[in-house]
Amino acid sequence: MIGAARTAYIAGRAQNFGIPSDPSRIDLAKVIARKDEVVGQSLESLTKSIQSTPISIISTEKPYLPI
């Protein structure tokens, strides 16, 4: 998303470089979709990496209670 914000900034200054541009409308849904895709790729890569080891993953939203 920071990459998208930087692109919006550059687009806003494009005229200074002789490049016509109009970044007046941001498609935030598309920005979020791109972010989700990037994060998804990263998570998939990490998950595959862990699954290639002898580590077992137990998912829980409850606390781990020492017994």
Add this chain to the structure above:
Amino acid sequence: MKTIGVNGETLRADKIFINTGARPAIPDIEGLDAVPYLTSTTILDLTETPQHLCILGAGYVAMEMGQMYRRFGAEVTLLEKNTRILGKEDEDVAAAIHKILEEDGITICCGSELQKVSRQNGNILLELASGGQPRTITCSHLLVAAGRTPNTDDLGLEKTGLRTTGHGIIPVGENLETGVEGIFALGDVKGGPAFTHISYNDYVIVSKNILDKQRLTIHDRPVPYCMFTDPELGRIGLTEHEAREKGMDILVAKLPMTKVARGIETGDTRGLMKAVVDKATGQILGASILSVAGGEIMSVIQMAMMGKVPYDQIRDGVFAHPTFSESLNNLFMSIEP
């Protein structure tokens, strides 16, 4: 042997590693829990740009989110109770960032303490004490970016003999082992710098110590980080303020980006470079690089620090022209011994 219960299942192990991370801290402010405030996590779920985003706090998250949503078209107001933003950074560096954000159109209210929050006609009404005077601001969205809290409160640590600090931090030794033998704490739960790369390095330390029988520690570990505003702030080692607080005899190198050829040529001269050097040895103690690619330039300096390369070798070294790193010549030329 230690035992924990997860999902009704009992697990036994010689060693336990706690790496449960941290969550956004929510300050105790009247009415805050009755409004739909955002955190650094939930703000990413917004599908429309806020009309007016107020941000409580002026640390790294507030800077990054504030500038990002400003560039997406939101009116953005930062509220900071201290007299300036980024209290951990040198004053001149924080002032440069303040100026850049204001040029982006962000309103920064320092010395403003949020006292009460309420709903008003579909918006959020903020009641502040600003410079000792009452003030109100109405916004469409409120982001709480006032630090983070370790996720240790519901782990049942009291049954292990482990004691956390008042802020929920698990104290550790230099090898990341807690006060209870065989229980280690990694990442944000142990306090200190809360960065992904530090958590990963914690893993490297404990895994190499246990599996490869090495003796790695966190003592004197370099802590680089980057605040991803635009331009970004790359940081490593001591600030000038920290070095002076320690009573060190230092030299300070400083170069505005308006003097950097690459910045001029690419049309972005915002920011500055700054480095702190030990006067007696010439070793670089730290750097703050507020620049396009500031994190990458900082990493060049970090490599010099790791290799014990003194500042004058960088001052007189050959770097490709015209790169940002070439300006490290000029940065260190600014030192007058």
